[in-house]
Amino acid sequence: MSLVEIESLRLSIGNFEILKGVDLHIEQGEVLGLVGESGSGKSMTALTLMRLLPDLARTSGRVSFDGIDILNAPETAMNRLRGDDIGMVFQEPMTALNPVKTIGEQVAEGIRWHRGVNRKDAENSARAMLDRVGLPEAKFPLTRYPHELSGGQRQRVVIAIACALHPKLLVADEPTTALDVVLQAQILQLLRDLVDEQKMGLLLISHDLAVVADMADRVTIMRHGEVMDTGETGRILTEKTHPYTRQLAEASTHVPERTSRFISPPRTPPHKGGVPGAGPALLEIRDVTRDYASRRLSLFSRAEPFRAVSGVSFDLYEGQSMALVGRSGCGKSTLARMILALDRPTSGSIRFGGAELTTKSEAELRPSRRNMQVVFQDPYGSFNPRHKVERLVAEPLHLLESQPSRAERRERVAQALAEVGLSAADMDKYPHEFSGGQRQRLSIARALITRPKLIVADEPVSALDVSIRSQVLDLFADLNQRLSVAYLFITHDLVVARAITDQVMVMHEGEIVERGDTGAVLDAPRSEAGRMLVAASPDLDRALARRRQTAIG
Amino acid sequence: MSAEPASPPVEDAGQFVRAAFSNASFVTGFVITALIALMALVSFVWTPYDVINLTVANRMQPISAQHWFGTDHFGRDILSLIMMGARNSIAVAFVAVGIGMGIGVPLGCWAAARGGWIDEALMRFNDLVFAFPALLSAIMITAIFGPGAVNAIVAIGIFNIPVFARVARAGAMALWPREYVLAARASGKSATLITIEHILPNIASLLLVQGTIQFALGILAEAGLSYLGLGAQPPMTSWGRMLFDAQTRMMVAPHLAIFPGLAIVVTVLGLNLLGDGLRDVLDPRLRRQR
């Protein structure tokens, strides 16, 4: 008998059907990867297993865990299961821990609850567990509060809570999505080790095929509340017999077609070598540093400023596509803001099109701003929800010397919309009428409308599902070709960097530690930080190759 | 994946009206508030009895078919007085909210846009005003500058300023780091323009909800001041003033106190229900919790 058996599980909230007959099973000690895009119902499947669904959810079908009928078990029986036989790890480590309780209390709590042991014994077990997940007591005493830990450390605490009583099954719902790639690799390794040691079953939910390819024995792929494909990981992902599986796999390794992978257009003089020599640079950054005041720790000590960006210099040429990669908190977004003149450097110089930006007033910046636009990460937060598309996309026209007439304005908006693959009819809609991918197109249309020479894109595809992501990347690549607009692409995702940039810079703790042609740097990074990023970065092809190797060896 | 589709905020007027009128709390509050306002308006052209000409022979009559709510110590019809009093209560509260919004909202938006010491100074000023219990200061002001409806308005209005400044600032501070505001900044728009185009429309719902709350508090405060004899002065009347007159006659004629008090309770209840309903309709996050 399998550890978990789910048969024709249906789930609806109100009139909305979320799961439409899901079947899956997990064996003792097996890792099952549950993959799907947003809205596929993968998280709801996990919550059904824990029976922690929203109050309004209605379920039918059969779910059994270790012979227990989960859908019909009394609440007291579920309480005995949760935290003891089934542990769960959630996506968002920053909010998953109670801010007013120490980590020791929170880990020990479940142990005391289920085992009825005294406080001291529970604390001893908690101490051992925290030590096991990489939080040794010498550095992380039990009396620490969650806010004193980083995101990765908090996720370790959540894992310690989930695994404290050696459950038969661990459910991990996107456990690394909120973390950067290096932390992701560490947490995945920890999960893998714990599963091996404790002979647990693991239900690993992820949107990322590459992560699952590395971790899972078997994969189940879901879409719109239904199981599309299921089977042994290597076979499913190599053979790709199911069309949806193929579509997902191709989207996650997608590289847009770009004719020249270097400084592209024939309009600019030809260059040789990695760094274009001739012609003035579009963007010249010299020794840029940004300090932030930090809080004083005591009354008598002076506050040490926090250096977010430290002595950064580089050039960017017209039509060039440059990636800025690094772990979260490395200073890449701060640098982007300074380039966009939304923040000023503490010292150093930023010249754009030959004009110094750092000393200019807002009025003097207008000509530069016309040639420089921005695309943000969050397709939901990028638009004022109360304005219509016409007004939203036209916003940068504010920078023009003479304001266009209404007809002219509509004309330009229509053109920008056409350029990103939307229709002129979309002009009179509100942003909430668009999907995430379409909104990101709107965001790009807004950035294009003044015909800028540079677009700074801050993680522009990281909030999108893989299939949508590949389409948006195609659009970026196409615009770079056609309009010879230069990109500064800020990303933590090396697949994205590889897909559409000529050059890449690796940023680490405020400094640029490595720079070169994208392919060269990502294939053979020279800096320590670059090597760590590349090693940690999930990659479907590499994962499958590793899998074949171990299968043979 | 992580980006959960934000529930679409209320966009256009039609959608708002539909959502509002399917909310029980809003509808109840709206009906009560509209009735009270109507009553005040009607009193300008008609009241059941004349309240200027006193008929002392009719004084302190209990509830009857002629006088639904009885009469007071001058023989005036209480229902008519309540209708007249509604004008004063509403006017005081309305102007006081206007003062608070008119000064507080620009201050709060300014502090949020500029940050730094301006923000700090405004917040300290707020703390200072909050250290004076509002009614206490209103009593001081009306006591020094003389009792009367105008001074009551000013006194209550002043203490609405920091309330609105705080709400506007908090709302604006949450919006400034939003990406659409950053995009507007990258489009070269000034802080004033961004505040008008992007900040104010998106904090309007917060302000509207706070406005109904302050309106209700204003009615309570006016009643308190008038009850102490510091608000509306005869021959003007207000609900608080009626309670002031009723107090000493409570033992013999409790109806003198009951009906003006009920008028206050019903009005404040209506406004609070209206505010709760508006909040439910306008704030999707709270709506989801229900």
Added chain:
Amino acid sequence: MTLFLLKRVVIGLITLLVASVVVFSVMEILPGDPARIMLGMNATPEALATLREQMGLNVPLLERYANWVTGMAVGDFGNSYTYRSPVIDLIAERAIVSLPLAVISLALSTMIAIPVGIFAAARRGRMGDTVSMGTAQIGVAIPNFWFALLLIYVFAVWLRLVPAGGFPGWAGGIWPGLKALILPAVALALPQAAILARVTRSAMLEVLGEDYIRTARAKGMPRRTVLWRHALRNAMIPVLTILGLQFAFLLAGTIIIENVFYLPGLGRLLFQAINQRDLIVVEGVVMLLVASVVLVNILVDIAYAMVDPRLRSRA
């Protein structure tokens, strides 16, 4: 933590200092000659001169302010013109009525509101929630002085259980004094309790929607246990804020309520002093009330820090 406390105390002192400037200017500069205000328009020049002398109005403004502030710092609030006794004695005599009244009503309001709020949150959408929150909705709308009038009518006039007003003093024992404070305390407390219960409920609901509540449920603890162990303490943070604000409300409320019940407390002293234009008493009582609001806010901040470890590590 020490730094945090120190900062709060310094801010409190600055607030007090600025408040003293405001009170002083409002009372002594804006309306013109304080002596004339106190004596009224028909006063003789001799009487005015004597009063000026008594009040120290002959010295320059700044010096007068300095004298007043330094005096208060050592407990000398000046002498009342109408009562012909030191203001501090008047305050002390009245505080023994107002202080118990404020404390009893705050305690009453908290003891009613917080359990009701938790109860309503725990049974969200069910009968108990609807009934208790419906009652609270009405309670919020009731003016406390009107509620006081109703209470007097029912319990003093009709049922004759308690006195309708006045205060026998504490000399005759605790019970008669307490008995006189019961109705005023209830009248003050219930409308406040209604507000507090609503805040408690919504704070609880907000916290119950947090991720860490799900984490706790995933440990296998039933809903109710999670509510007590995890939600309550986090929900107390907004509740404390409202408690601090309510204290200021309560103080102002005493002014009216003491008038309704003819209680010889600080509120009534202030009201009478205003009517008699006894500015020195008004200034003293107002400063005292402001100081107690500031003090309560500092206490609330300390309570915050006890509840929330994030504040403890922050300056």
